[in-house]
Amino acid sequence: MARTFEFHGGVYPPERKQRSQGPVRHARLPGRVVLRLDQHAGRPALATVAVGDSVKVGTPIARRDGMISAALHASISGQVTQVDRHTITIDGDGVDTWQRLTPLEWRTANAEQLLTRLEQSGVVGLGGAGFPAHIKARVGERQRIDTLVVNAAECEPYITVDDLTLQQYALDVLEGAQLIASLCGAKQIVVGIEDNKTEAISALHQAVAGSQPLSVTVSVIATRYPSGGERQLIKTLLNRDVPDKGLPADVGVLCQNPGTLLAALRSVRDGEPLIERLVTLTGEAIADPGNRWVRIGTPMATLLDEAGLNRSVLHQLVEGGPMMGTPLADLEGVVTKTTNCLIAATRDELPPAPPESPCIRCGACEEVCPANLLPQQLHWYARAQDDAKLAHYRLFDCIECNACSYVCPSHIPLVADYRHAKTRLRHQRLETAKAEHAKHRFEWRQARLAREEAEKQARRQARRAKQTTQQTDSQATSPQADLRSLRIAQTAAKAAVRKAEKNLARAAQQDPQQPHDDLEIQLATAQENLQAAEARLAEAREAGEPQETP
Ligand code: SF4
Ligand code: SF4
Numbered sequence: 001m002a003r004t005f006e007f008h009g010g011v012y013p014p015e016r017k018q019r020s021q022g023p024v025r026h027a028r029l030p031g032r033v034v035l036r037l038d039q040h041a042g043r044p045a046l047a048t049v050a051v052g053d054s055v056k057v058g059t060p061i062a063r064r065d066g067m068i069s070a071a072l073h074a075s076i077s078g079q080v081t082q083v084d085r086h087t088i089t090i091d092g093d094g095v096d097t098w099q100r101l102t103p104l105e106w107r108t109a110n111a112e113q114l115l116t117r118l119e120q121s122g123v124v125g126l127g128g129a130g131f132p133a134h135i136k137a138r139v140g141e142r143q144r145i146d147t148l149v150v151n152a153a154e155c156e157p158y159i160t161v162d163d164l165t166l167q168q169y170a171l172d173v174l175e176g177a178q179l180i181a182s183l184c185g186a187k188q189i190v191v192g193i194e195d196n197k198t199e200a201i202s203a204l205h206q207a208v209a210g211s212q213p214l215s216v217t218v219s220v221i222a223t224r225y226p227s228g229g230e231r232q233l234i235k236t237l238l239n240r241d242v243p244d245k246g247l248p249a250d251v252g253v254l255c256q257n258p259g260t261l262l263a264a265l266r267s268v269r270d271g272e273p274l275i276e277r278l279v280t281l282t283g284e285a286i287a288d289p290g291n292r293w294v295r296i297g298t299p300m301a302t303l304l305d306e307a308g309l310n311r312s313v314l315h316q317l318v319e320g321g322p323m324m325g326t327p328l329a330d331l332e333g334v335v336t337k338t339t340n341c342l343i344a345a346t347r348d349e350l351p352p353a354p355p356e357s358p359c360i361r362c363g364a365c366e367e368v369c370p371a372n373l374l375p376q377q378l379h380w381y382a383r384a385q386d387d388a389k390l391a392h393y394r395l396f397d398c399i400e401c402n403a404c405s406y407v408c409p410s411h412i413p414l415v416a417d418y419r420h421a422k423t424r425l426r427h428q429r430l431e432t433a434k435a436e437h438a439k440h441r442f443e444w445r446q447a448r449l450a451r452e453e454a455e456k457q458a459r460r461q462a463r464r465a466k467q468t469t470q471q472t473d474s475q476a477t478s479p480q481a482d483l484r485s486l487r488i489a490q491t492a493a494k495a496a497v498r499k500a501e502k503n504l505a506r507a508a509q510q511d512p513q514q515p516h517d518d519l520e521i522q523l524a525t526a527q528e529n530l531q532a533a534e535a536r537l538a539e540a541r542e543a544g545e546p547q548e549t550p
Helices: 111-120 133-141 161-184 198-208 230-238 258-269 300-306 364-368 375-384 387-392 403-407 414-468 473-510 517-542
Strands: 032-036 060-063 078-083 087-092 147-152 188-194 216-221 253-256 276-282 290-295 316-319 326-328 341-345
Touching (some): 111 161, 133 253, 133 258, 133 473, 161 188, 161 198, 161 253, 161 258, 188 198, 188 230, 198 216, 216 230, 230 253, 375 387, 375 414, 387 414, 414 517
Parallel strands (some): 147 253
Antiparallel strands (some): 316 326, 316 341
């Protein structure tokens, strides 16, 4: 067995995973789906359909807006009945006719074809914030990646989506891992899985033998929450420490979860856009729990009713797990690309939190914090809105795992305090960045317009001089010099685009919840400048000026 290492802290909440074991099934085809345009990290997608349009399963209905965004596809066939700023509604025809992309053989297709396919298919990370898979897979262009980690730890109580994915589709998951490893340049694949998933471990061991070309190691780790946190898993599997404010790529690692790898493979091999996902339906308030393939946009109420929801005993509906998930106020939500679990809990199962009492400075929160933070101090400074101290105590390194709140004898909702503080600080940062960027963009645009005007004048004068005088050899070198300078400007503009892309991809991965409009604007400006530089170069070439010197 592969050697494993320890991360600091962690807790052992009741697992409650048994209830949703059993074979994966398909949920009934919904009569109506409501697809949210903001169901991924980054900017919401832009609708490309109108009311009355007929669609098939897989028809593109919204395109990505900016670099960090994702396309969206119809998840049932039928007619578009509503389009607004936030959602697209489709009423189904019950026929389920499909529109697939042309299947690709990933071993022979080139990287650009595969990345374009992931982008066209709207594949995003299915285990977390819905980060676009094609951007994440491009990491190898910016940093050296040696290991692809398949994050199958699934440490949150109740959720069994990755467990069942591996039990039933282990071969495909590993093929998806080989595909993504080929894109990011990884030299090995390591699957990290907790030791409470015995059937999935056995399916993986069988599948590993046939997985080519990279070697795959299955690393079985002790069950402890939150072993599935990226930093914690990388420490446990590889004994590498992701630096503060860093990314797994900084230590040569790309992490993906099994569901994302399966979706990536299906988009390439089968030409299937991301139109459905596996969802764990569980909790004591439903009679028929288990994992279902669910079309994106399915109303939660429809899904839970089909699973035998008893509304009279339902106390709390949670999207995600009980530690990191989101309690929902009602049944009005819809399944999105990031909905991995719905817990319909009774009062006995997830009782209301006892009233908060003052901190007794017991230090229990610090002992369990997997990020080596001081939760007690963060709590004080979050409530005091002391931003300097929050930065000093590394608020943004908190992964919101809830382990501190879980052990706090005073029942202080610590994570709620941290989330509130983060939201406030993100808003402040965004406003500052927007103001700064608007100023820079204005100045940059003014300078560019002045430069373009000067260049036009110079070209006009050169042409006039050429027509009226016999040019000497030395005069004829001037347009060549002009072309050279335009080529240099084009190269610089390309480099600026690459840099802006890198900055945006990194910032968005570090904090997917933060809006990155400022960096998207910076990238758009750099792309605009590149287009202008290319147009000027083409214009100069077309003007019939002398051939470029190599
Ligand atoms: S666990 Fe709760 S009571 Fe104990 S130090 Fe932390 S915040 Fe204070
Ligand atoms: S929620 Fe944040 S502060 Fe609390 S234990 Fe987890 S990482 Fe540490």
